[in-house]
Amino acid sequence: MTYTPRAVAGMLGIAPTTLRTWDQRYGLGPSIRTDGGHRRYEDADVEVLRRMVVLTTQGVAAAAAAVLARQKPVAARSGPRTPIDPAEAVLAQQGFLAAAKRLDEPMMSGLATKLLTDHGVVSAWEDVFVPALVDLGELVVSSGQGVEIEHLASGSVLHALRGIPRASSPGVLSALLSCAPDEQHWLPLEALGAALSEEGCMWGNLGARVPAEALLDAVDRLRPTVVLVWAHRTDLALRVPLEDLSARSDAVIAVAGSGWQGVPLPSAVRRPKSLQEAIDLVLERVR
Structure with missing residues (x-):
């Protein structure tokens, strides 16, 4: 062509x-x-x-x-990453949103991959990806249009996150990640998983819309160190079998997402308030 x-x-x-x-x-x-x-x-x-x-x-x-x-894209580097400067974060958001509105997936993926390579998952997620995706979500709500833009942008971020090499050596599963029953917003779990990969932790993600019994069965079989369940709505969070999880597993049970706001939790259940807190929770148990 x-x-x-x-x-x-x-x-x-x-x-x-x-x-x-x-x-x-x-x-x-x-x-x-x-x-x-x-x-x-x-x-x-x-x-x-x-x-x-x-x-x-x-x-x-x-x-x-x-x-x-003119150079070929370089492989992701190891070692410490630098936080994103606020001015650079604004430029990156603008560039990502502009590419999204043109439905330019290669550009979004390239930008996302470079941010992850240079600054790591936490900074790229919190300073660029989340603000940009929130803006696109608000565009859909306010105008009733742009669903295709939001979906393609989310897919580009997902593609970049999955480009981070995962730990492959045998060992205990550090974290099992899952959505609440009928919860479909699972991209934040992929961000957590990618951040755990940067730390060399093994993790699994059951994905969206996980029935209560399926979650319990997976925990019984995999015996992870930490189980974290995501919910962005209260009605979805209330369907998670927290009591059964605590009774049937020695794992630390944690919940995340706005759906847990105001929901009474068993005393042993943890609720990290940020991506970094969730990472620290897993590392605390593993190390």
């Missing part, structure tokens, strides 16, 4: 003049010129330009971004 400059500019959400400037100043031009002198971009050219857009959206100077854009 080849593309005209106008088509590429539309795909990337930039002005044709910007595309022309990047070609003239930084050599990020098309690989093909027709006999008539018309420029045509190939898929590889478009991917380089996608990386250029992601980098400039994050505040990287255009000249430096052009050098980085």
